[in-house]
Amino acid sequence: MTHMLAIGTQKGLFLASSDDRRSWRVSSAHFPGHAIYSVAFDTRGPAPRVLVGVDSSHFGPSVVISDDLGATWQEPDEAPLAFPGDIGAAVERVWQITPAGPIEPSVVYAGTQPSALWRSRDGGRTYELVRGLWEHPHRPEWGAGFGGQAVHTVLPHPADPDRVLVAMSTGGVYRTTDGGESWAPANRGIKAYFLPDPWPEFGQCVHKVARDAADPDCYYAQNHHGVYRTTDGGDSWESIAADLPSDFGFPIVAHPARGGTIWNFPLVSDGDRRPVDLLCRVFRSDDAGTTWRPQQKGLPDGPYYPVVLRDALCTDDGDQAGVYFGTRAGDVFASADEGESWSAVAAHLPDVLCVRAAGA
Amino acid sequence: MPTLLIPGVLRAEAGGAPRLEVAASGSLGAVLDEVGERWPRLERRIRDESGALRRYVNVYVDGEDCRRSGGLETPVPAGAEIQVLPSVAGG
Numbered sequence: 001m002t003h004m005l006a007i008g009t010q011k012g013l014f015l016a017s018s019d020d021r022r023s024w025r026v027s028s029a030h031f032p033g034h035a036i037y038s039v040a041f042d043t044r045g046p047a048p049r050v051l052v053g054v055d056s057s058h059f060g061p062s063v064v065i066s067d068d069l070g071a072t073w074q075e076p077d078e079a080p081l082a083f084p085g086d087i088g089a090a091v092e093r094v095w096q097i098t099p100a101g102p103i104e105p106s107v108v109y110a111g112t113q114p115s116a117l118w119r120s121r122d123g124g125r126t127y128e129l130v131r132g133l134w135e136h137p138h139r140p141e142w143g144a145g146f147g148g149q150a151v152h153t154v155l156p157h158p159a160d161p162d163r164v165l166v167a168m169s170t171g172g173v174y175r176t177t178d179g180g181e182s183w184a185p186a187n188r189g190i191k192a193y194f195l196p197d198p199w200p201e202f203g204q205c206v207h208k209v210a211r212d213a214a215d216p217d218c219y220y221a222q223n224h225h226g227v228y229r230t231t232d233g234g235d236s237w238e239s240i241a242a243d244l245p246s247d248f249g250f251p252i253v254a255h256p257a258r259g260g261t262i263w264n265f266p267l268v269s270d271g272d273r274r275p276v277d278l279l280c281r282v283f284r285s286d287d288a289g290t291t292w293r294p295q296q297k298g299l300p301d302g303p304y305y306p307v308v309l310r311d312a313l314c315t316d317d318g319d320q321a322g323v324y325f326g327t328r329a330g331d332v333f334a335s336a337d338e339g340e341s342w343s344a345v346a347a348h349l350p351d352v353l354c355v356r357a358a359g360a
Numbered sequence: 361m362p363t364l365l366i367p368g369v370l371r372a373e374a375g376g377a378p379r380l381e382v383a384a385s386g387s388l389g390a391v392l393d394e395v396g397e398r399w400p401r402l403e404r405r406i407r408d409e410s411g412a413l414r415r416y417v418n419v420y421v422d423g424e425d426c427r428r429s430g431g432l433e434t435p436v437p438a439g440a441e442i443q444v445l446p447s448v449a450g451g
Contacts (some may be wrong), residue, residue, distance in 0.1 A: 059405035090408035
């Protein structure tokens with residue numbers, strides 16, 4: 001099997017491949033000079049499709065796909081994502097591209113800035129706005145964090161195409177059970193310490209949400225301070241930060257097959273966005289967040305300052321999961337043994353915005 | 361017939377052409393509407409789907425910055441030269 005790693009950076013996309021997930025071949029930059037905030041592998045078809053959110057600071061965003069692992073790229077003449085004329089808004093950035101479950105093999109979701117959800121029914125070539133979320137009465141009160149106001153997480157239910165959970169910053173977690181017609185906030189138990197009412201119905205600054213591999217009603221959320229778990233599909237959340245050295249950070253990911261195993265990358269605090277103890281390390285839990293332990297064998301052992309952004313930590317779908325992360329210093333690391341040991345994939349790339357991995 | 365001058369970075373969206381002749385005249389908006397019909401990928405690099413000029417794209421009509429001369433309503437006489445240039449921006 002060939003293992004593939006897509007590395008989206010501030011100035012281009014890099015595609016890496018490996019036979020053993022320890023030694024990597026890294027391409028030169030695709031879309032040089034363009035920011036790649038989102039990338040996905042769609043492995044549901046006969047050949048893996050790479051979908052890339054390509055963002056030009058001058059010429060706007062687009063979604064481009066490749067069915068030959070980056071040898072050629074396809075982009076439709078008409079904009080893949082565009083607000084209908086009656087709305088009068090414009091897509092500023094594509095923050096997330098998520099293939100739906102195997103029961104909807106041609107459906108792909110995208111999350112954008114401004115906060116909107118989009119659904120493609122042609123494998124990710126073109127997308128339609130999910131109006132139910134766009135027209136939500138809470139919209140005027142959704143705010144923008146430093147990165148803008150965006151739907152950055154889309155989690156389609158693996159077995160029920162009517163159920164989708166999204167996360168936006170700021171705004172929080174919302175979910176639909178009717179295929180996107182209606183949406184309800186799902187933030188009970190998640191603190192928004194930066195608001196006058198720290199326990200609002202919505203308005204939380206969620207940084208990333210991951211779904212548990214074994215229980216589709218169990219999710220994990222890394223918030224702007226606060227790490228949480230829900231076991232009832234988002235009806236209520238409880239803190240799982242007690243055993244972490246900090247509850248601040250951006251990414252959180254779940255093991256692809258084993259329930260209860262998750263990783264994150266804690267930072268000191270909102271006001272001090274550096275790795276805790278200046279150590280380059282991830283934290284792993286095998287009991288759904290009750291206890292955590294650091295994993296850093298093979299990672300830089302000196303003071304390390306760069307952070308890992310919300311989509312710059314991922315797993316692959318291997319039996320023994322590979323774990324990957326990239327930093328704003330352009331360093332990319334891979335683990336073939338679920339985080340127990342690490343090797344470098346690349347160094348000195350532009351700031352890493354996202355990573356995604358798959359086998360082919 | 362107005363002529364559109366295409367910067368190198370956008371020529372792939374214009375079939376490689378450095379200059380395009382358009383039939384429409386009257387206003388910059390009308391010219392860009394025609395560009396959207398004939399070269400849609402080029403037009404959406406210049407304007408977003410709400411119809412607004414992208415923030416870091418500048419368009420000059422006979423040497424005048426359209427943002428100072430009426431925006432998309434800037435008059436475009438037959439024979440005008442319209443230059444599209446990326447602005448100085450980015451990091």
